[in-house]
Amino acid sequence: MEARYKIGTISKLLGIPIQTLHYYEKCGFVTPSKDEHSNYRYYNTWDINYLLDSKFLRSFEFPNTVIEQIVNKDDVQSIYSRYESQEYYLLHQIQHYQGLLEELHTEKTKLARFEKAIGKLVERRSPEMFLNSYRYNNQFRTMDSEEEVPQLFDWISHFPYVKATFMIDVETNSDVSKGNLDYWWGFSVSPKKARELSIPTFEIADYFPARNSLYTVFKASAQDTFVPSVVEQVLKPIIRQGYEIVDKPIGRLIIRSHQEDRYERVFEIWVPVEE
Incomplete structure (x- = not known):
């Protein structure tokens, strides 16, 4: 019989808060089984794979709606397209924050020098x-x-x-x-x-x-x-x-x-x- 794990055990194993695991279930990343009598959620090794995939994709800052599509529906070409789009998005973010960093440095330099002027x-x-x-x-x-x-x-x-x-x-x-x-x-x-x-x-x-x-x-x-x-x-x-x-x-x-x-x-x- 396949091993099953309660939500608290999975939370400790993966370092994911229980509230987040409930949220992941709501988003469709994972569908643990439920005991009819106790209503406890039970996760198997297959569920853990889905959770790990979801965490991996979240590390690239994919939106939850996109993660749900990748882990449940997308083929290789679709996933490639999503990776490419996210790559462009992250490049734009890098440029955005690089600009902010340069402006902040300029303002900081003014504060350091204005007394002398x-x-x-x-x-x-x-x-x-x-x-x-x-x-x-x-x-x-x-x-x-x-x-x-x-x-x-x-x-x-x-x-x-x-x-x-x-x-x-x-x-x-x-x-x-x-x-x-x-x-x-x-x-x-x-x-x-x-x-x-x-x-x-x-x-x-x-x-x-x-x-x-x-x-x-x-x-x-x-x-x-x-x-x-x-x-x-x-x-x-x-x-x-x-x-x-x-x-x-x-x-x-x-x-x-x-x-x-x-x-x-x-x-x-x-x-x-x-x-």
Whole structure:
């Protein structure tokens, strides 16, 4: 008579929780026999083979519905096709996570270096970008129709390749002396990434080419300190050094954090200038 094993024994043998074994049965990976009187489940060696095959296939991250088809229905050619499809899927996942890893490394590097850039003006070309502006000062941009509000979902769904970005409404040195400057907040993306990710830019985003600029990093604290911080830490020092601002400065948020008893924001900024 063929040996039969209770579900607890199989769980210990294969390292599969009992709840998972019930789930595997529900998915159709295995069909243990049931005692009519006790309703206990019993597994034989054939059932164990199915469980091992299912675990093996799950290690390749096949969906449960596909595993059920492979272990119960598929021929060799069908299994080959499923392996090929999963191979393409895993390659895509590797590329996806490689991209995330590169972006995370870039953000981490900024955190390690931004303190050294505060208060220093460095000649550097601004990044080429599309900017989708959604907020003017503290007012969100809205239109007459709900369908015409800024299209943000198609952009923020592509974090972290889309960056929180601001634009200061300044084009000349005299604008700075006026004091109360206006600004836009939005999201930016490089043209290359916009093409790769099919991010919509036509008619909803402004294109900004790379420009000769002065680059620096500045800090702001609580609400309503952003504009004064830009003026005092960035724009006035640039003017004092004899530069002429020739276009709207563009910058990005680096980090928001809590430093002891204060809230702190750190930004990087590119100011197009001529000497």
